[in-house]
Amino acid sequence: MSLYYPMMLKIKDKLCTVVGGGSVAERKVATLLEYGAIVTVISPKLTEGLQLLRKKNKIFYINKHYEVGDLAGSYLVYAATDDESINKKCRNEAEAHHILINVGDSPELSDFILPATIKRGSLTIAVSTEGKSPALSRKIREELESLYGEVYSEVLDTLGEIRVKALEEISSPEDRKKLFHQLVYGVLNETALKGEKEELNKNMWEVYKNFTLKKA
Ligand SMILES: C[C@@]1(CC(=O)O)c2cc3[nH]c(cc4nc(cc5[nH]c(cc(n2)[C@H]1CCC(=O)O)[C@@](C)(CC(=O)O)[C@@H]5CCC(=O)O)C(CC(=O)O)=C4CCC(=O)O)c(CCC(=O)O)c3CC(=O)O
Ligand SMILES: NC(=O)C1=CN([C@@H]2O[C@H](COP(=O)(O)OP(=O)(O)OC[C@H]3O[C@@H](n4cnc5c(N)ncnc54)[C@H](O)[C@@H]3O)[C@@H](O)[C@H]2O)C=CC1
Structure with missing residues (x-):
């Protein structure tokens, strides 16, 4: 049985707290910011990278050792200190208040892992x-x-656009499924992916056009 349930979590504008200011904390902060979280770091020390983020006002910084109560209001927490007992204290507080926590030195004590x-x-x-x-x-x-x-970024945008149009214009779910399979299994072969992006986009739309013509 799987211990961790895979899902995609929206953290934009959520209050996320990182306890510890070392290299592990820095990595975790970077991903939190990338996904739009509001980040507070609690630690008596910060890496240079974290100090820079603080100067640029990208993070809130509380210059202190962790104390019980510091996690109040957090949506998600990283316990990333080098002190196992502190990380455990964070875990206990988070558990008591149903706050999601990742404990850097212990997958077992973590609600989620990256x-x-x-x-x-x-x-x-x-x-x-x-x-x-x-x-x-x-x-x-x-x-x-x-x-x-990198080509998949554009491929996916085109697939998304075609799918929106197909949902409007092709009424049968069976037919739509056939089309999407043709696009994904047929057009996206290795040679096509190595070619010009414009050509690939054109080919995908061509498949769509031919498919709808045949059905008309
Ligand atoms: C449980 C987890 C908790 C979490 O979520 O953080 C965790 C825990 C720990 N990692 C440790 C060490 C290393 N971590 C990496 C790299 C990454 N670690 C990441 C995730 C995770 N690390 C989670 C489980 C992921 C899973 O299920 O596989 C990645 C995938 C994502 C990310 O961190 O963003 C990122 C790769 C990003 C990339 O390159 O794509 C390397 C490799 C390297 O640097 O080359 C090493 C050294 C080699 C090694 O140990 O394997 C130690 C210290 C062990 C010690 O003391 O020796 C612990 C603590 C412990 O195990 O107790
Ligand atoms: N999850 C992961 O991917 C990995 C996890 N680890 C684990 O993560 C932990 C941290 O590693 P590093 O960042 O390399 O350590 P580090 O020594 O660089 O940083 C530790 C940080 O914790 C802070 N700290 C210490 N006591 C504190 C307290 N009471 N309250 C608040 N902050 C406190 C320190 O000031 C320092 O900023 C280690 O336990 C290590 O085993 C290590 C490698 C990868």
């Missing part, structure tokens, strides 16, 4: 090992990166 991810526009590919081997997650991420290149 996968290794690839972003290509709207496409996200995530790899996780239930915390058994972050190094393997990283290796698989690197392998998938060359398989799913």
